[in-house]
Amino acid sequence: MEFAVAEAHRNEWAFVLAATVRVTRDIDRAEECVQEAYARALADWKRHGVPLRPGAWLTTVSRRIAIDSQRRHETQGRVLPLLISQVDERESSSTETEAISDDRLRLIFTCCHPSLNFESQVALTLRYVCGLTTPEVARAFLVKESTMAARLTRAKKKITLAHIPYQVPSAEELPERIDAVLDVVHLVFTTGHTAPSGESLVRDDLTQRALQLARMLRDLLPEDLTVAGLLALIILSDARRNARIAEDGSIILLSDQDRTKWDRQSINEGLVLVGESLARRPPARFSLMAAIAAVHAQAPSYSDTDWREIVSIYDSLLLTWPSPVVALNRAVALGFADGPAVGLATLDELAGNATLANYPYYSSARAEFLRRLGRLAEARTAYVHALQITENEVERAFLKKQLDRYFKEFSPRT
Amino acid sequence: MSEYLVLIYQDEKDPWWSDPATEQKMMQQHQAFGEKHGASIRGGNALHATHAATSIRPDKNGKMTVTDGAFVETKEALGGYYVIEAADLDEALAIAKDVPAPGGGVEVRPIMPT
Numbered sequence: 001m002e003f004a005v006a007e008a009h010r011n012e013w014a015f016v017l018a019a020t021v022r023v024t025r026d027i028d029r030a031e032e033c034v035q036e037a038y039a040r041a042l043a044d045w046k047r048h049g050v051p052l053r054p055g056a057w058l059t060t061v062s063r064r065i066a067i068d069s070q071r072r073h074e075t076q077g078r079v080l081p082l083l084i085s086q087v088d089e090r091e092s093s094s095t096e097t098e099a100i101s102d103d104r105l106r107l108i109f110t111c112c113h114p115s116l117n118f119e120s121q122v123a124l125t126l127r128y129v130c131g132l133t134t135p136e137v138a139r140a141f142l143v144k145e146s147t148m149a150a151r152l153t154r155a156k157k158k159i160t161l162a163h164i165p166y167q168v169p170s171a172e173e174l175p176e177r178i179d180a181v182l183d184v185v186h187l188v189f190t191t192g193h194t195a196p197s198g199e200s201l202v203r204d205d206l207t208q209r210a211l212q213l214a215r216m217l218r219d220l221l222p223e224d225l226t227v228a229g230l231l232a233l234i235i236l237s238d239a240r241r242n243a244r245i246a247e248d249g250s251i252i253l254l255s256d257q258d259r260t261k262w263d264r265q266s267i268n269e270g271l272v273l274v275g276e277s278l279a280r281r282p283p284a285r286f287s288l289m290a291a292i293a294a295v296h297a298q299a300p301s302y303s304d305t306d307w308r309e310i311v312s313i314y315d316s317l318l319l320t321w322p323s324p325v326v327a328l329n330r331a332v333a334l335g336f337a338d339g340p341a342v343g344l345a346t347l348d349e350l351a352g353n354a355t356l357a358n359y360p361y362y363s364s365a366r367a368e369f370l371r372r373l374g375r376l377a378e379a380r381t382a383y384v385h386a387l388q389i390t391e392n393e394v395e396r397a398f399l400k401k402q403l404d405r406y407f408k409e410f411s412p413r414t
Numbered sequence: 415m416s417e418y419l420v421l422i423y424q425d426e427k428d429p430w431w432s433d434p435a436t437e438q439k440m441m442q443q444h445q446a447f448g449e450k451h452g453a454s455i456r457g458g459n460a461l462h463a464t465h466a467a468t469s470i471r472p473d474k475n476g477k478m479t480v481t482d483g484a485f486v487e488t489k490e491a492l493g494g495y496y497v498i499e500a501a502d503l504d505e506a507l508a509i510a511k512d513v514p515a516p517g518g519g520v521e522v523r524p525i526m527p528t
Contacts, residue, residue, distance in 0.1 A: 113503075115507070161524050162503045162522075163416045163502040163503050163506075163524060164502065164504075165501075165504050167502075167504070169504065170504075173508075
């Protein structure tokens with residue numbers, strides 16, 4: 001029985017919470033009600049058996065607890081907005097599943113409200129929409145549990161004090177607000193896809209949460225092509241998962257990956273979504289990134305990749321998103337389309353950029369081009385620099401391997 | 415319903431302020447804002463620039479010291495405010511986005527209910 005409750009906790013907690021927040025309009029109070037509902041489940045299921053749909057049971061009980069406690073407050077003379085009657089009305093007009101989906105959508109817009117700082121948005125989303133525990137969220141971002149708990153508390157307080165609403169934004173605000181939600185989901189994914197530091201390059205728990213969030217948004221906002229773009233990007237990147245990491249945990253570059261290990265079914269799903277999302281004019285940032293992933297996904301090998309197509313997508317991407325990192329990736333693609341000399345020259349044009357100066361990929365990309373041009377002394381310096389500034393253990397190991405592979409005879413000092 | 419204070423911050427050195435034509439334009443903008451959101455506006459005023467401000471702070475001995483100027487010296491100074499009423503933050507932000515604040519921006523703060 002404890003097992004069934006624990007299982008329901010893992011699978012249903014976030015759903016029950018979202019449904020309860022609609023009644024309480026307050027995350028803290030909703031958490032208490034959900035807690036109480038699980039406590040009751042432990043006793044009730046022991047006596048009457050596990051219900052057919054544990055999630056529905058928990059949702060009903062938790063919301064009843066919330067409504068009862070609001071009524072109690074009401075009779076104690078506290079001013080209460082006319083929420084309960086509204087809830088009852090809406091309940092009868094929509095099916096249960098629809099209501100739960102709407103609740104989650106409302107909650108994610110609250111968690112990703114632009115009046116909260118980005119770190120808090122990400123933390124709130126993982127905690128309350130994905131249902132990760134506070135220690136899990138803390139571990140995902142390598143901060144102390146107490147730090148994460150304080151961050152969540154502060155954010156929830158702001159939601160309450162500033163009256164950040166639990167609602168899907170108006171049609172006018174929606175595009176901007178969806179972008180904010182997508183930024184959060186994308187960060188969760190990239191954090192999982194390339195953990196910025198620590199010993200594991202990939203954190204599957206985070207990539208899978210991001211995938212679930214993107215799928216949920218896709219289900220709830222099927223008309224939105226920016227959502228389709230992000231989902232495509234996540235699916236296509238994640239399709240390479242089994243080919244990215246060697247058995248010893250080291251990273252395998254796209255150029256060296258065994259493409260038979262790519263998940264073809266996912267790739268096909270991603271390609272359809274990319275096509276759909278590119279119908280938007282101008283295409284959204286994530287759709288263009290997905291389009292690049294799609295070109296790679298369709299290439300029989302790294303050398304047979306349509307680099308010119310990739311360069312032209314990067315050109316479009318730079319128009320909507322003039323970021324130095326995009327410019328770096330474009331230079332790398334150009335190097336494959338037109339040769340290492342062109343790639344290196346384009347990279348060197350970006351040399352003064354402060355962001356790239358501390359970005360290990362910039363140095364390692366220069367190192368690769370220099371090496372291919374036979375300028376080994378400079379290549380070695382660039383590898384060493386990349387090694388000095390990267391914080392991810394797995395990437396450090398990769399750079400060391402490259403140094404060993406190409407420069408062993410060149411310099412015995414490494 | 416909740417009340418929010420919309421604080422208007424502006425760069426007093428912005429060339430905008432030295433042009434006499436802009437003062438009238440500014441008045442018109444506030445008037446237009448007032449007409450559009452009259453139902454939500456509970457109050458508001460423009461303030462004289464910080465050269466007219468006086469700050470008071472207690473010193474180490476608890477004695478009040480009076481000094482010239484704004485309490486915090488920043489590039490953008492508080493230049494005026496509105497008190498608005500809104501159902502929630504989204505509604506308040508939608509109204510606050512219409513507040514004229516050339517050469518600056520606004521800060522929206524929930525007012526504690528009394």
